[in-house]
Amino acid sequence: MDIISIKRRFGIIGTSPALDRAVAVAAQVAPTNISVLVLGESGVGKEVMPRIVHQFSTRKHGPYIAVNCGAIPEGTIDSELFGHEKGSFTGATESRKGYFEEANGGTIFLDEVAELPLTTQVRLLRVLETGEFIRVGSSKVQRTDVRVVAATNVEFVRAIQQGRFREDLYYRLSQVPIQMPPLRDRSSDIHLLFRKFTTDFSEQYHMPPLALTPDAIEVLENYPWPGNIRQLKNTAEQMSILETKRRLDSDTLLAYLPESHRSRLPVRNEGDGSGDHLNEREILYKVLFDMRQEMHDLKKLVMHLMEKGGSITEEDASLVDRVFNRPPTSTKGLPLGRSEEEEHSPRNFIEPSKRQGGEGFEEMAPELTDEVEEVLSLQDSERELIRKALVKHGNRRKNAASELGISERTLYRKIKEYDLK
Numbered sequence: 001m002d003i004i005s006i007k008r009r010f011g012i013i014g015t016s017p018a019l020d021r022a023v024a025v026a027a028q029v030a031p032t033n034i035s036v037l038v039l040g041e042s043g044v045g046k047e048v049m050p051r052i053v054h055q056f057s058t059r060k061h062g063p064y065i066a067v068n069c070g071a072i073p074e075g076t077i078d079s080e081l082f083g084h085e086k087g088s089f090t091g092a093t094e095s096r097k098g099y100f101e102e103a104n105g106g107t108i109f110l111d112e113v114a115e116l117p118l119t120t121q122v123r124l125l126r127v128l129e130t131g132e133f134i135r136v137g138s139s140k141v142q143r144t145d146v147r148v149v150a151a152t153n154v155e156f157v158r159a160i161q162q163g164r165f166r167e168d169l170y171y172r173l174s175q176v177p178i179q180m181p182p183l184r185d186r187s188s189d190i191h192l193l194f195r196k197f198t199t200d201f202s203e204q205y206h207m208p209p210l211a212l213t214p215d216a217i218e219v220l221e222n223y224p225w226p227g228n229i230r231q232l233k234n235t236a237e238q239m240s241i242l243e244t245k246r247r248l249d250s251d252t253l254l255a256y257l258p259e260s261h262r263s264r265l266p267v268r269n270e271g272d273g274s275g276d277h278l279n280e281r282e283i284l285y286k287v288l289f290d291m292r293q294e295m296h297d298l299k300k301l302v303m304h305l306m307e308k309g310g311s312i313t314e315e316d317a318s319l320v321d322r323v324f325n326r327p328p329t330s331t332k333g334l335p336l337g338r339s340e341e342e343e344h345s346p347r348n349f350i351e352p353s354k355r356q357g358g359e360g361f362e363e364m365a366p367e368l369t370d371e372v373e374e375v376l377s378l379q380d381s382e383r384e385l386i387r388k389a390l391v392k393h394g395n396r397r398k399n400a401a402s403e404l405g406i407s408e409r410t411l412y413r414k415i416k417e418y419d420l421k
Contacts, residue, residue, distance in 0.1 A: 014189035018181035029176045030056035037173045038151035040180030043230030050109040050149040062106030070112035077120050079136045088137020100144050107147040114154035125169045183225040190221050197236035208246045215250040383418040
């Protein structure tokens, strides 16, 4: 059976190469009896792989039992898995078969296998290697023929280093590992899944299905979905029930998404701990704002000097120094602590003749005024940057937002604010 038929049979939605690879490995290993370990984050749909393995194996007519190891208390896990004898512990009023005994001739799926206690791991290792187990409170060895498929979202290397999982059991379980991709690596499948969920909920709750605007689809596909398919399904259900409109835009969708995971951009650097945490774009705005203020001060100074006929006061000299970040100057136009020769250096902004005579400032004033007029305001600069980024990326907002260093929601808001088409 080909991959498309398998996905259709088990309700698997998506065309991601990583997903197709996982399905292909599960179908290929199914006819054997070796153990399979399914790896992946919580909510990626790991539980479908054991069903594929079981249904395409020679054990498909035998029992299939799924056990959530993390949901069983540590004190009763051995009894649940391997059974117990009457009177073996308080409350054991009769003998009971365990899951491994019940699943004889079939498949047992151990979900969250990394949550097993170390003592239970020893028992499980023996079953995998010899097929033998002992009920709690018994001394009789029993045998079982069970195919084990396990799954976990735990990083095994760290669990082994911390002594929480046996290394020999890990290698015994992971004879064939199957890696399930997270939803953020399947961006092309997200909208397909969303449509499937909203269609199902519309039938369940007897209401029209939801639809998304193009900008909402971009947000949907760009969101990292830390809860994976489970989170996407819950979000689709909430929106299906709570929203009265059946066509939703990006702002409506964002209201259902946690703020802490709205952007795939790197975390901002904390800087020196002063509390002023600026990214590159904010720094650029700050520089532009400072430049605008400095040119405003310079224009004010020039107009003031023209009105006074060119005479320079101590206050005027101090303003020039502040604007151009120069050493303090005197009213004679000479920086404090500098010689006449240094003063005539080309690096000086205003020549002595232009400092002391009104004619020199009048000649300079038009040039400075023109330069001031050419400086764009902060808002104009921002609008131009956004426009150029959109043109560069062919109006693909996700790419433009990534280059600008802002979130998609901020970009959408700026586009509306500046009336960019």
